[in-house]
Amino acid sequence: RKEVEQDPxxxxxxxxxxxxxxxxxxxxxxxxxxxxxxxxRKEPKLLMSVYSSGNEDGRFTAQLNRxxxxxxxxxxxxxLSDSATYLCVVxxxxxxxxxxxxxxxxxxxxxxxxx
Amino acid sequence: xxxxTQSPTHLIKTRGQHVTLRCSPISGHKSVSWYQQVLGQGxxxxxxxxxxxxxxxxxxxxxxxxxQFPNYSSELNVNALLLGDSALYxxxxxxxxxxxxxxxxxxxxxxxxxxxxx
Numbered sequence: 546r547k548e549v550e551q552d553p554x555x556x557x558x559x560x561x562x563x564x565x566x567x568x569x570x571x572x573x574x575x576x577x578x579x580x581x582x583x584x585x586r587k588e589p590k591l592l593m594s595v596y597s598s599g600n601e602d603g604r605f606t607a608q609l610n611r612x613x614x615x616x617x618x619x620x621x622x623x624x625l626s627d628s629a630t631y632l633c634v635v636x637x638x639x640x641x642x643x644x645x646x647x648x649x650x651x652x653x654x655x656x657x658x659x660x
Numbered sequence: 661x662x663x664x665t666q667s668p669t670h671l672i673k674t675r676g677q678h679v680t681l682r683c684s685p686i687s688g689h690k691s692v693s694w695y696q697q698v699l700g701q702g703x704x705x706x707x708x709x710x711x712x713x714x715x716x717x718x719x720x721x722x723x724x725x726x727x728q729f730p731n732y733s734s735e736l737n738v739n740a741l742l743l744g745d746s747a748l749y750x751x752x753x754x755x756x757x758x759x760x761x762x763x764x765x766x767x768x769x770x771x772x773x774x775x776x777x778x
Binding site: 587590591650651 | 695700701702703704705716718750752766769770
């Protein structure tokens, strides 16, 4: 089983649609969780961190369920500019003490928003 | 302020050759991590360096090595190149080494070096 698994995609949605991405992780000791966005042939950029209480940033809402080891990202009112690959990312580092800040990425889910 | 910079942007090598990739972190950042991204996959962790010491290593062969300099810039070296080493190599810098609380240890990625091995 891969450490971070995402919906295979691709997702093709019309402008204004709501789209949800799902992700599961296998290491129960994982500490931090993120969604990154990667445009074609560009570097990944942090979209948002994911907190246990759930968090929202404009049209984007992220949820974390530690018991189910499940992460989600909801995009409301999709824009053409949202077209990108969305990467689910988990940090296996230690919260305190010696350790490394290693990000483990999912394969990514490609989103295309269509006019 | 300049972001993470990497050089070269593109590189073409043949099997068996050696390659050195370079990265300069954001000013003030002391941690540099290297990732390999093969087409169609997410980035895969190779190394993390903090304060010039290796702090983490991913599941890569010994052909891959790296180092961090006193100015916190870093080099990734790959020996005896294989066709399968063709990928986008990403460098990421962060302020701290440890996985701190939410939002205070973001990793910022450079534009990457695209390596093609023929």
